Amino acid sequence: MHELINGILLGGLYAAVALGLTLVFGVMRLVNLAHGELLVGAAYVSYAITSHTGLDPLLSLTLVVPAVALAAYPIQRLILNPLVTHGLEPPLVATFGLSIVAQTAFVLIFTSDAKSLNASYAVTGVNILGETVPQVYVISLGIGVALVALLHLGLTRLRFGKALRAAAEDAEAAATLGIDVKHVYAATFALAAALAAVGGVLIGVTFSLTPTTGTSWLLRGFTVIVLGGMGSVWGTLAGGVVVGIAEQLGATWFGPQYHDLVVFSLLVIVLVLRPQGLFGRRLT
Amino acid sequence: MTRRAGVALVCAAALAALYTGPHWLSLYNVVIAFTFFTYVTLAQAWNLIGGYGGQFSLGHAMFVGIGSYATALLLIHTSLPLWSTVVLSGLVASVVAAVAAIPLLRLRSVYFAVGTLGVSLAALSWMINWGYSGKTSGLNIPTSVFLSFDDLYYAAGSLAVFTTAAVFLISRSPYGLRLMSVRDDEDAAAELGVDGFRVKLAAFALSAFFVGVAGALIAIQKLNLEPYSAFSLTFTTNMIIMTVIGGLGMIAGPVIGSFLIFQLQPQLQGYQDWSTLITGLLLVAIIRVAPGGIWGLVVRAAERLRATARMPRASTTDGALVGRNEQARAR
Numbered sequence: 001m002h003e004l005i006n007g008i009l010l011g012g013l014y015a016a017v018a019l020g021l022t023l024v025f026g027v028m029r030l031v032n033l034a035h036g037e038l039l040v041g042a043a044y045v046s047y048a049i050t051s052h053t054g055l056d057p058l059l060s061l062t063l064v065v066p067a068v069a070l071a072a073y074p075i076q077r078l079i080l081n082p083l084v085t086h087g088l089e090p091p092l093v094a095t096f097g098l099s100i101v102a103q104t105a106f107v108l109i110f111t112s113d114a115k116s117l118n119a120s121y122a123v124t125g126v127n128i129l130g131e132t133v134p135q136v137y138v139i140s141l142g143i144g145v146a147l148v149a150l151l152h153l154g155l156t157r158l159r160f161g162k163a164l165r166a167a168a169e170d171a172e173a174a175a176t177l178g179i180d181v182k183h184v185y186a187a188t189f190a191l192a193a194a195l196a197a198v199g200g201v202l203i204g205v206t207f208s209l210t211p212t213t214g215t216s217w218l219l220r221g222f223t224v225i226v227l228g229g230m231g232s233v234w235g236t237l238a239g240g241v242v243v244g245i246a247e248q249l250g251a252t253w254f255g256p257q258y259h260d261l262v263v264f265s266l267l268v269i270v271l272v273l274r275p276q277g278l279f280g281r282r283l284t
Numbered sequence: 285m286t287r288r289a290g291v292a293l294v295c296a297a298a299l300a301a302l303y304t305g306p307h308w309l310s311l312y313n314v315v316i317a318f319t320f321f322t323y324v325t326l327a328q329a330w331n332l333i334g335g336y337g338g339q340f341s342l343g344h345a346m347f348v349g350i351g352s353y354a355t356a357l358l359l360i361h362t363s364l365p366l367w368s369t370v371v372l373s374g375l376v377a378s379v380v381a382a383v384a385a386i387p388l389l390r391l392r393s394v395y396f397a398v399g400t401l402g403v404s405l406a407a408l409s410w411m412i413n414w415g416y417s418g419k420t421s422g423l424n425i426p427t428s429v430f431l432s433f434d435d436l437y438y439a440a441g442s443l444a445v446f447t448t449a450a451v452f453l454i455s456r457s458p459y460g461l462r463l464m465s466v467r468d469d470e471d472a473a474a475e476l477g478v479d480g481f482r483v484k485l486a487a488f489a490l491s492a493f494f495v496g497v498a499g500a501l502i503a504i505q506k507l508n509l510e511p512y513s514a515f516s517l518t519f520t521t522n523m524i525i526m527t528v529i530g531g532l533g534m535i536a537g538p539v540i541g542s543f544l545i546f547q548l549q550p551q552l553q554g555y556q557d558w559s560t561l562i563t564g565l566l567l568v569a570i571i572r573v574a575p576g577g578i579w580g581l582v583v584r585a586a587e588r589l590r591a592t593a594r595m596p597r598a599s600t601t602d603g604a605l606v607g608r609n610e611q612a613r614a615r
Contacts, residue, residue, distance in 0.1 A: 033397075086575070088340075088393040089338065090571050092393075093340075094568055094571050094572065096342075096524065097567035097571065098564075100521055100525075100563075100564035100567070104557050104558075104561040107557050108558070212517075215401075215405070215517070218398075219401060226395075257412075257413050258409070261409040261413070264405045265406050267398070267399070268387065268399055268403055271387075271398070271399045
């Protein structure tokens with residue numbers, strides 16, 4: 001029961017972590033190996049803001065989200081856009097290189113020491129069905145569900161969302177219809193970074209950060225989106241909950257020191273057994 | 285014909301220089317040449333699966349760690365001669381690679397990359413918790429094992445030469461052709477009767493063998509090992525950076541890339557992070573501007589030179605046509 005509740009609650013956080021990854025994959029067929037660094041980078045920006053101003057980490061999102069999105073747009077436009085049409089390896093190498101650059105930049109700016117974002121709701125507990133869980137877990141689920149719902153609405157109702165889905169379906173056809181595909185791609189990447197910023201700050205509040213933390217979050221995010229069906233928005237939430245529960249159960253069965261092993265094994269098992277995902281695959 | 289003779293001459297001169305190295309290099313350079321040779325080996329081995337095979341493995345650090353630990357465990361628990369533990373360690377890495385490849389190689393492109401990264405990190409977290417290999421405190425190589433700096437130089441140097449020669453011969457063999465056909469279009473290759481899975485599995489296992497042997501030498505040189513550095517993702521990162529910067533899927537690529545990175549690092553002694561930052565930026569720049577890497581640029585420049593040299597008096601229209609044909613043939 002304990003594992004079930006924690007797993008479901010953390011599932012919301014995992015969905016927030018993975019949404020940007022699934023969006024970029026769904027639109028551009030690009031797996032962003034630097035996604036973990038988007039998460040961690042946003043958390044570090046929030047750390048810089050909150051440690052100087054004393055602002056609440058979640059409130060700092062009002063500054064962090066636009067900052068990260070603004071930084072992400074030119075990365076896609078200038079570096080990745082020309083590569084996405086060049087087969088699979090070049091964009092993979094490029095995002096891999098970007099992740100190395102970002103990780104090293106984090107070490108240079110924030111040192112290798114673990115940091116975390118301090119907030120009162122990370123330490124106070126709430127009672128759910130007789131189990132005491134950290135308040136931030138509940139907040140994470142709320143934010144995760146809200147992000148998934150908003151993204152779904154945005155993709156289906158907004159003009160930009162429709163352009164984005166058109167570009168995902170057939171970039172050439174979309175271009176002939178007057179959609180600026182290059183801009184849509186870059187804006188998608190910026191939107192993904194904005195979503196990652198929320199996930200990253202939640203990670204910073206709930207867990208802790210080091211410059212290399214991003215790698216394990218990339219793998220966790222990837223597990224979530226493979227389970228949810230690559231590119232599926234609601235699937236991401238379902239995938240997040242499944243991964244959350246599986247991780248909690250695994251840690252209980254094998255012992256907490258095998259926590260990482262459970263996560264990475266889960267990824268491999270999921271990849272091998274259900275590469276098509278549990279819940280279909282389609283952008284929203 | 286003359287070109288081939290030239291290449292042979294350069295190779296012979298390089299081999300002679302390598303062989304006599306300890307006589308004319310300073311002790312410091314003999315010591316750091318070991319690291320250079322292991323870099324070349326690792327990058328060249330990655331090039332086999334990543335460059336010629338087109339399988340972007342992010343898990344190769346695992347085979348360094350397995351080679352290191354296998355050697356340490358064999359030296360501690362058996363009385364086998366040193367050279368055979370080194371070869372056995374390579375085989376252990378190779379067998380693990382073959383077993384891991386059975387599920388992993390069914391995944392294509394990005395899925396394979398992320399899958400190998402997952403396996404590599406899973407192996408690291410396993411080693412952290414495995415009592416037999418000393419958990420986080422790791423293992424020490426028995427003190428009876430001692431190699432001089434010259435011995436280490438020759439061991440790593442021969443391995444680098446052997447690996448490069450092996451990858452070169454593989455790339456020119458019928459098997460190499462099958463491997464590259466699978467890289468370029470797996471479905472089309474399958475139509476022609478090439479079993480993509482088996483071809484890739486062989487390349488993956490072979491690649492892991494060389495990496496495992498290099499890992500064994502690294503362990504013997506360091507004399508003690510612990511999981512975080514033995515399975516460090518930095519190994520994978522270096523292999524990929526060196527291969528891509530030098531030239532992916534080209535025999536000279538990993539050698540040039542390793543040399544370049546190796547030259548860069550002492551310049552930034554004490555600024556390890558800056559050197560990583562610069563190599564990372566270089567990687568992004570290369571893949572964006574010159575995806576063939578440095579060797580790719582050299583080859584293209586040489587082709588252009590030769591094409592213009594062969595038609596000095598042709599009229600402009602003819603020249604353009606000849607030039608195009610030349611280029612087509614060169615490709």
